[in-house]
Amino acid sequence: DTGVSQDPRHKITKRGQNVTFRCDPISEHNRLYWYRQTLGQGPEFLTYFQNEAQLEKSRLLSDRFSAERPKGSFSTLEIQRTEQGDSAMYLCASSVGNQPQHFGDGTRLSIL
Amino acid sequence: AQKVTQAQTEISVVEKEDVTLDCVYETRDTTYYLFWYKQPPSGELVFLIRRNSFDEQNEISGRYSWNFQKSTSSFNFTITASQVVDSAVYFCALSEARDTNAGKSTFGDGTTLTVKP
Numbered sequence: 440d441t442g443v444s445q446d447p448r449h450k451i452t453k454r455g456q457n458v459t460f461r462c463d464p465i466s467e468h469n470r471l472y473w474y475r476q477t478l479g480q481g482p483e484f485l486t487y488f489q490n491e492a493q494l495e496k497s498r499l500l501s502d503r504f505s506a507e508r509p510k511g512s513f514s515t516l517e518i519q520r521t522e523q524g525d526s527a528m529y530l531c532a533s534s535v536g537n538q539p540q541h542f543g544d545g546t547r548l549s550i551l
Numbered sequence: 552a553q554k555v556t557q558a559q560t561e562i563s564v565v566e567k568e569d570v571t572l573d574c575v576y577e578t579r580d581t582t583y584y585l586f587w588y589k590q591p592p593s594g595e596l597v598f599l600i601r602r603n604s605f606d607e608q609n610e611i612s613g614r615y616s617w618n619f620q621k622s623t624s625s626f627n628f629t630i631t632a633s634q635v636v637d638s639a640v641y642f643c644a645l646s647e648a649r650d651t652n653a654g655k656s657t658f659g660d661g662t663t664l665t666v667k668p
Contacts, residue, residue, distance in 0.1 A: 472655060479660065479661075480660050480661070481555075481642050481644070481658030481659050481660050481661050482596070482642075482656075482658050483658070484655045484656065484657070487655055495655065528594065530596065532596075537584075537648070539586065539598045539601050540598070540656065541598065542588075542595060542596035542597075542598075543595070544593070544594055544595045545594055545595070
């Protein structure tokens with residue numbers, strides 16, 4: 440069990456650029472979640488996958504955000520035309536069914 | 552809609568003191584899970600406990616104990632004989648228990664605990 444892995448750990452980019460984050464869940468975990476956490480707040484749910492199917496998206500996930508999990512293993516979260524308000528920690532978690540979620544270390548996004 | 556409130560933003564104690572972190576939740580669901588997570592300075596959320604809404608038994612794990620009271624919609628967390636290593640942000644979270652919901656969690660805003668030597 441190598442844990443949930445997220446890449447990169449930090450991303451600094453200019454406003455308007457596109458960014459993509461990757462999450463590798465614990466192997467054999469069929470569910471994968473993306474959350475966003477800003478300073479002083481708890482994680483906010485963005486979207487989740489069961490295997491390769493994206494089953495729910497939060498209203499927080501504007502049309503500039505897209506997530507994929509093409510083979511039911513790793514997932515990517517892309518943000519297009521980044522804005523200042525996108526600066527946050529993006530957390531990935533995985534689980535087996537409805538069991539407790541295991542979180543990765545997150546990707547910290549800073550928009551200049 | 553679900554909501555989790557952690558009214559204590561920051562708590563500071565001296566080592567060996569006991570400390571209780573409060574959590575109050577709102578949900579319309581009759582079946583749900585409650586969680587506590589620890590987020591140390593390194594940033595990774597560490598799962599501590601999950602309780603099913605049908606199980607109101609208090610639980611003790613070493614220096615940690617949890618008091619779940621459905622009547623007051625509270626799920627409080629007590630650390631006994633606190634240690635410096637307990638310093639972290641602690642999050643309470645709530646999720647529906649229906650399998651079709653997939654267990655997405657609603658988190659509180661966290662309580663920052665500082666334990667001074």
